[in-house]
Amino acid sequence: MYRPQFAYPLPPAPCDDQACIFSFDATNLPVFTGTLAAGAQTGRVPLKLDKDADFYLRAIRSQGGISFRLEDTDGNPLSDSENANNPTNYQLPNQYSNTAGAGLVALESGAGGVFGPAGGNYVVYLYNATAAPIVLTTCALNLAGVKRYSEEVCRQ
C-alpha cells in the first residue's frame, strides 16, 4: 500500500490538533531590528511559544538571507552545533528554508513533530554567512506545526 510521506499520527484521545504558525520578525523579536555584520553570529535568542497548548514543530520557512540554527525547548540542537567551521553549524536559507516550491520544508518525525511544551522556548542562533551585512528587518522565521489541545485546555 502506498503510504504518503509526512503523514502524521492522530493525536491521542481526547486531544485534538490544530494547525498553527509562530512567525518571528522585527515586530515581535528585538534581535530582528538590528543589523548583523558579515560573518557575525548572535547568541541564543528565545522564541516564545503560547501558553494555551503544546506545540509540535513540523516545518520551517524563513525570509531573507540569514542563516540560522535551532534548538528545541530542552536545548537539543536540531542541526550540527560544534563544528569548528561555522557555516557547517547553520542552515543556509537558500538551500533549505527559503524554498521556491511549496514554501515550507516538512520535517518527518515519529512523534508528530519537534515537541515544545506550552509556554516553552525554542532557541535560535542567527549567523551571517555572506560577505556583506544583513539588515535583519528584512528577515523572518516561521515555525509551522500543530498545537495539541488536551481535554483540560478544552474545558477552559
Next chain:
Amino acid sequence: MKLEYLKQAEAVLNKCGRPQLPGGISAVPITKGFMLPMLLQPGGAVTFTKEITGGNPWLLRAISSDEPSSSLVGIRCQIQLPNGRFLFGGNGIDIGQFAWIGSWRWLQDPELRCEPGSRLQVTLTDTTSGGLSAATAVNLLFEGAYLFFMRGGEVSTDFPLASSLPRYQGIVNENILAPCWMSNEGLETPVGFVDEYFPYSTPEPTDQPLQTTWTVVAGAVTVAPNPLPLEIQVGPGFELFVRRMLFDVQFTSTAKAIVLGKLRTGAGYVVNDNFIDLARYLCGAEYPCSWKVKGGDSVFIDVNLADVTGSGTVTFQAHLEGFRRRRA
C-alpha cells in the same frame, strides 16, 4: 443540491473506504470557499468577520491569499477560528509571510469543522514605521467543503489511515521509481548458479597514473593515458551483470575538462555509439535491467577530453557495479 448527486458521491466515496459514524451515517463533502475582501487604511487595526453561511457544517481545509508569501509588507494578520482559537501564535504573522495561491496556499491540516453561523475573524494591523503609504487591499479565500450527512448507504470496508502505517513496510517495492531488483524482486538466480556483488574497475589513478592521467598545459593535452581505450576484463567462468556505472573525474591545479567516452564490449555490443559526457549522463543511475557482459569478454571505454582549460592533470576511473554469476 440534488439528492441524487449526493447519493452518487457517497457511493463513490464508500468504494474508496472511509470512516463511518455509528448507524451507517457518512458525510459527503462538497467544495465551497468563502472570499473575504479587506481594506486596511494607513495606521489602521481592523477586525473583519466572515460568517459560515448555509445550513450545514463546513470544513476549513486551506487558505489562499493575494499577497505573495515571500515578502514583509508590514501588515500583521491574526485569524481567529470559529472555535475561538487563533491560527497564529504570538502576535500573528506578516501577511506577506503567510500564504499565497496554488501550491503556496496554507494547508489547514487537520481540517477544521465549523458549524453554520459560526465566524471567522481576521484582524489586520499596520505595523510599518510611519504607516502604510496608502490604503491596502488584502483578500483571503477560505477554502473547504460543506458536509452533507447521509444515512443508509453502502457500508465501506475498514481502511487504515495512512498515518497509522509505518514509513517503510518492507513488503513490496514502495518506491515506484526504483528498479524492481532493489527490493529483491524480478528475475531470480537460475538453479545451479550463484550471484556475487562485484564491482569491476579501470586502473586506479594513484597506482596507475600512466594509464589514467591526462597532463594539460595551457588548455592543451600534452600527455594522454596509455594505453587507450581503457579495458575491463571479465574473467572466464563469470558473467557480469552491470546495474550501474560510476565515473570518477579528478582535476589538479587549474586544469578543467569534460571526459567524453564510448562504451562497448569486445563481442561488439555498443552501449553508446557517440561520445558523451560519461560522468554527467551515465554516472550513478541504476538500470531497471542489468547489462549482461559474457565471461571472457572485455568492456572497452574510448575516452577523450573536451573543453580543456588551464594547466594540471585530469584523471579518470570507471567502475561497473553489479554482480557476477558463476556456477555453484
